[in-house]
Amino acid sequence: MAVAEQTNRSESVRPSSIASTVYDRIYERLMSLEIAPGSRIPIDAIARQLDVSQTPVREALARLEREGLVRKEHLIGFSAAPQLTRKQFDDLYAFRLLLEPEGARLAAERMTPEELSRLEQAAADMEHGEPPVDRNSRYSRFARADAHFHDEILRVAGNEVIRSTLFNQHVHLQIFRFMFHTRVTQEALEEHERLLVAFRAGDPEAARFAMAEHIERSRDRILVAF
Ligand SMILES: [Zn+2]
The missing domain is CATH 1.20.120.530 (GntR ligand-binding domain-like)
Structure with a gap:
């Protein structure tokens, strides 16, 4: 994980832990449409890509859900929120x-x-x-x-x-x-x-x-x- 490069970030986005670094990575992918609106977000694959356990990925997705960028559906799991109509x-x-x-x-x-x-x-x-x-x-x-x-x-x-x-x-x-x-x-x-x-x-x-x-x-x- 590229933790060091984030230590000089501005006040509002300063990470305090692996959890917030993972959050930042997923957030960036959502904002840049690298994770397409409406598409599934598989926790295990993201955890592997970021070389972390599933726990911080789950935490990040829960926070992104509160922010309206991610949705969680029963039995389906997380997906990127659809684009605005x-x-x-x-x-x-x-x-x-x-x-x-x-x-x-x-x-x-x-x-x-x-x-x-x-x-x-x-x-x-x-x-x-x-x-x-x-x-x-x-x-x-x-x-x-x-x-x-x-x-x-x-x-x-x-x-x-x-x-x-x-x-x-x-x-x-x-x-x-x-x-x-x-x-x-x-x-x-x-x-x-x-x-x-x-x-x-x-x-x-x-x-x-x-x-x-x-x-x-x-x-x-x-x-x-x-
Ligand atoms: Zn403005």
Whole structure:
């Protein structure tokens, strides 16, 4: 197992054990579609490939099931969650547009200098994370960093119902998995920067607008894939 190469990973994904390293490997394969949506995930084969026992593989799959990337069926076992349908995609974005611009507005009203610098750090992590092991891990880390950035804004907003409702949808993992083969990163970073400008200025309306624009543009970038 390549444990050593992971020790310098960013805060949000730092592994603490073999279990989380195994989790990262399977997560990357799911996000990169190396494990195709809907396909079976045989525990014994994965354990052999990763040269570990079945226990950490089971643990990783249970966690991925909670995150909505994996499903478990009685007598069949684990499989990769199916790809989002167009309807699910539209519903998810409509849902985000209801909640996240308001979350950004509330966050701009309440943000302390310390919270702002944490958010700036989260944005910077997306842009200049550690050198990626490979394209898959770079991409799956980007997905996580984006999820972290958005969650951090909602944490500052202070409405835990909004935050946990969005978090439990695991929107980012689903969406990033969907658009693995599309170009996402640079434009999203520029949109995040516009959000940060609004937060630095303490401008709630600008923050609301920037978030709405970011989500709409993200939606439009992915719609091309349908
Ligand atoms: Zn984003």
